[in-house]
Amino acid sequence: MGSRQRSPSEDDEAETTDQAAWEAVFGHDEPYPEQRDGIDAAVDAARDEGFAVVEGACGTGKTMLALTAGIHLVRDPDSAFERVVVLTSVKQQLRQFEDDLRTINQRLPEEWNPISALTLVGKADVCPYARENAGGVDTRNVYERCEGLRERTRNLVGEDGPTTAGALVDQSKRAQTGLADSGADGGRAGVSYLETAGEPTPYLPQTGEYGDGRGTTEYCPFYAQFLEDLPEDGDPVEAVPFDLTDRGLLDTEDLVSLAAGHGSCPHSVMGAVLPHVEVVVGNYYHAFDPVTAATFTGELLSEETFVVCDEAHMLEPRVRDLVSDAVADRSLRDAENELTRVVQAVEFDDGPGGEGSRPGESASVAGQSSDADLVRAELEDSDVTFTEVKQVRAFLRDLREELDRRVKGHLDRERPDWRADLTSLDDGEIPLRDPEVPAEDEVTAWAKDTDHNGIWARAESVGAVVARILDELEGEDRQRTVPGVGATVGKWFALDHETYFREIELERTWDETEPPDSWRRAYNARLALHNCVPSDAIGDRLGEFGGGVLMSATLEPVDVFREVTGLDHLEASGRPVVERTYGLNFPPENRESFAVDAPKFTYGNRGAPNEDTEARRVHADCAAAIAGRPGNVLVGMPSYGEAEWMAGVLRDRLDKPVLLDESSDDAATETLKADFFGGADKVLVTSIRGTLTEGVDYRGDRLSAAVVCGVPIINTASPRTKALVTAYDRTFGSGFETALTVPAVRKARQAVGRVIRGPEEVGVRAFVDARYARESWNAVREYLPEYEREEFTPVSPDMLSFGLDRFWGSV
Numbered sequence: 001m002g003s004r005q006r007s008p009s010e011d012d013e014a015e016t017t018d019q020a021a022w023e024a025v026f027g028h029d030e031p032y033p034e035q036r037d038g039i040d041a042a043v044d045a046a047r048d049e050g051f052a053v054v055e056g057a058c059g060t061g062k063t064m065l066a067l068t069a070g071i072h073l074v075r076d077p078d079s080a081f082e083r084v085v086v087l088t089s090v091k092q093q094l095r096q097f098e099d100d101l102r103t104i105n106q107r108l109p110e111e112w113n114p115i116s117a118l119t120l121v122g123k124a125d126v127c128p129y130a131r132e133n134a135g136g137v138d139t140r141n142v143y144e145r146c147e148g149l150r151e152r153t154r155n156l157v158g159e160d161g162p163t164t165a166g167a168l169v170d171q172s173k174r175a176q177t178g179l180a181d182s183g184a185d186g187g188r189a190g191v192s193y194l195e196t197a198g199e200p201t202p203y204l205p206q207t208g209e210y211g212d213g214r215g216t217t218e219y220c221p222f223y224a225q226f227l228e229d230l231p232e233d234g235d236p237v238e239a240v241p242f243d244l245t246d247r248g249l250l251d252t253e254d255l256v257s258l259a260a261g262h263g264s265c266p267h268s269v270m271g272a273v274l275p276h277v278e279v280v281v282g283n284y285y286h287a288f289d290p291v292t293a294a295t296f297t298g299e300l301l302s303e304e305t306f307v308v309c310d311e312a313h314m315l316e317p318r319v320r321d322l323v324s325d326a327v328a329d330r331s332l333r334d335a336e337n338e339l340t341r342v343v344q345a346v347e348f349d350d351g352p353g354g355e356g357s358r359p360g361e362s363a364s365v366a367g368q369s370s371d372a373d374l375v376r377a378e379l380e381d382s383d384v385t386f387t388e389v390k391q392v393r394a395f396l397r398d399l400r401e402e403l404d405r406r407v408k409g410h411l412d413r414e415r416p417d418w419r420a421d422l423t424s425l426d427d428g429e430i431p432l433r434d435p436e437v438p439a440e441d442e443v444t445a446w447a448k449d450t451d452h453n454g455i456w457a458r459a460e461s462v463g464a465v466v467a468r469i470l471d472e473l474e475g476e477d478r479q480r481t482v483p484g485v486g487a488t489v490g491k492w493f494a495l496d497h498e499t500y501f502r503e504i505e506l507e508r509t510w511d512e513t514e515p516p517d518s519w520r521r522a523y524n525a526r527l528a529l530h531n532c533v534p535s536d537a538i539g540d541r542l543g544e545f546g547g548g549v550l551m552s553a554t555l556e557p558v559d560v561f562r563e564v565t566g567l568d569h570l571e572a573s574g575r576p577v578v579e580r581t582y583g584l585n586f587p588p589e590n591r592e593s594f595a596v597d598a599p600k601f602t603y604g605n606r607g608a609p610n611e612d613t614e615a616r617r618v619h620a621d622c623a624a625a626i627a628g629r630p631g632n633v634l635v636g637m638p639s640y641g642e643a644e645w646m647a648g649v650l651r652d653r654l655d656k657p658v659l660l661d662e663s664s665d666d667a668a669t670e671t672l673k674a675d676f677f678g679g680a681d682k683v684l685v686t687s688i689r690g691t692l693t694e695g696v697d698y699r700g701d702r703l704s705a706a707v708v709c710g711v712p713i714i715n716t717a718s719p720r721t722k723a724l725v726t727a728y729d730r731t732f733g734s735g736f737e738t739a740l741t742v743p744a745v746r747k748a749r750q751a752v753g754r755v756i757r758g759p760e761e762v763g764v765r766a767f768v769d770a771r772y773a774r775e776s777w778n779a780v781r782e783y784l785p786e787y788e789r790e791e792f793t794p795v796s797p798d799m800l801s802f803g804l805d806r807f808w809g810s811v
Helices: 008-025 033-047 062-075 091-107 128-132 142-157 165-181 221-229 252-262 266-276 290-295 312-322 329-350 363-380 386-414 442-448 455-474 482-494 535-543 558-564 567-572 614-627 640-653 666-677 719-732 735-752 786-791 797-810
Strands: 051-056 083-088 117-119 208-211 216-219 279-283 305-309 325-328 428-431 500-508 523-531 547-552 577-582 591-596 633-637 658-660 683-687 705-709 763-768 793-795
Touching: 008 033, 008 062, 033 051, 033 062, 033 547, 033 577, 051 062, 051 558, 051 567, 062 083, 062 091, 062 279, 062 305, 062 547, 083 091, 091 117, 091 279, 117 252, 117 266, 128 142, 128 252, 142 165, 142 216, 142 221, 165 208, 165 221, 216 221, 221 252, 221 266, 252 266, 312 535, 312 547, 312 558, 312 735, 325 329, 325 482, 329 363, 329 386, 329 455, 329 482, 329 523, 363 386, 363 455, 386 428, 386 442, 386 455, 386 482, 386 500, 386 523, 428 719, 442 482, 455 482, 482 523, 500 719, 523 719, 535 558, 535 567, 558 567, 558 577, 558 719, 558 735, 567 577, 591 786, 591 797, 614 633, 614 640, 614 705, 614 763, 614 797, 633 640, 633 735, 640 658, 640 683, 658 666, 705 735, 719 735, 735 763, 763 797, 793 797
Parallel strands: 051 547, 051 577, 083 279, 083 305, 117 279, 305 547, 591 763, 591 793, 633 683, 633 705, 658 683, 705 763
Antiparallel strands: 208 216, 325 523, 428 500, 500 523
């Protein structure tokens, strides 16, 4: 990017000027010392096009630190930064950024305009119809319905369209007036306006319908209003029906209320506002999901953007998911059916003589001929041939049969009697190569040995054209399967076999429409393409920004974090990376921290849940000792299965109610949280790899202790895990440590970090497992930051109760 390097004297002057300026942005009376140091470090790094990596314990004020640094640079006329983009993986943290933005705006100097900001959300959150389950739109079909309604609206008002956007809006508004006039009282009391975000809209709850004597066309009046407001030659922001200057933070409810109340499309307004606000708050996928970045947020990926990656310890696993891919058995079936629809339109029309429809034929045959003409015309205007459409269909059909053969073979080997009881089948994996030896996978080899060799390279192009044809043929608001299948198939055969691991995933489902002896009744199978090492994807995307902050309460060891996120590569290319680590700044006398030297809670040590092993006895004793004290207690186990065992043990030993968190949907989790927080003291037992140990607010008296039993390393017997370790070994030279151990320790640290969230809070934090307490060949104590190693002093299991009594007796 080539910015000029400053001299030492310029650096001193800039530092003094920076500090005085950012203090005007800072949202509180006085920053903590850690905040002051962190803001200075972030500003200095960003001015040199670099990044600050900040681990800060709860109470450091990381959110305000990052916002202050970024906003200061955006408001600085000598800076190249035009905006701050905040990326987080946790909704609660998104709300924290919103709260801190409001705080900043409340305390800005009077002569300053408010900081303009926008929270990014999906269509389901802002579409008035989807929010109110109206107009045939709901959260499940909003994307398909939205795109269909938009396209038809554009067609109606386009260059060759029969009407104008303003006429469509007027028609929808007149429908309200007509309904009001027809009421018994002749007034508007009988009108059922669509209301959302506490604001009435100008339209009925139904979508609009335009009729011209040849039929009716459904359209979206909200989108029509946006098109009507859109200038012919100008910035789309001119279509925004409110002033951004004094607005400050535009959260989701504000956006929907202001846009829909005017009658305009909130999602379109959000896109128009996006390039013009100073702070954008969103999710990781807004930057790292290739499709979202290409279609919606691309303008944010700029050297003029200061990026904030919050909860950055999740960056690696979240981006790995976003840049991996899979195609399901059912998707292969649906894609084949879509291709068949196009093929049959032509083949039925050709018939024996191949002449198309002839005089005297029925209307249905004539309709088939019309379909065939449309297909031929679309193919002639594309680079796809009819032969290729048939070849891709044959390939997907045979691929599905090959998938069926492999699943049956796997089940026959592993569970010869599987057909007798499909309900007993578990989730599974079928590796398509040795996960520890990078090589071509078996499905790729199969395709190369068949007549399909090479056709996969055309699958994406064929899929895109077929989807366009089907939209013309059928006119339905639905998402076509074949483009996505074609794109995934193309990646499968094009991407390398060292970074990517291919396997068949078997996910438990239940489909009564499948035959009783078919595995498809019990499973949805996927051909999965896993990106084991996403460091290039992360580093390349970070490199598109001008600089920023990556922060979390659990980033240590920072050298590992830098490796797996591509930051080391960025630094080698001339982008500086600075590190800061800050411990808890709350009164140390309010907390007690134990690293209990209990037998290692490993698979080999603990045995099955029904076994009476020393490891299980000692861990149960320690958990009961901590959970038996006053207050709510969180107990984290390495898996949901182990959580079920521990919950049973504690119910037998304690007088307190013991709640068990099981892998479930969001609604069940929210209900469980409400039960835990309400009423008398309770114990909540969960998996450390679940959703209740990160991003959940246990502030105040919601939690008095948290205990983690074992180190939550994922299943090392899984083929995918073996492939992950092998890929990290080849890339970083320390696969098990980098890919498994460090993320597991971060998970454990996140869990115990739920306890102390403020200066007045009191509580106990405990790691129970010898690996946290002392050095050994598989110890993890070295992966704790120095300030935590000092606090989590080792203690023997028989001294734990003494330590608990002493602490609770002193506070």
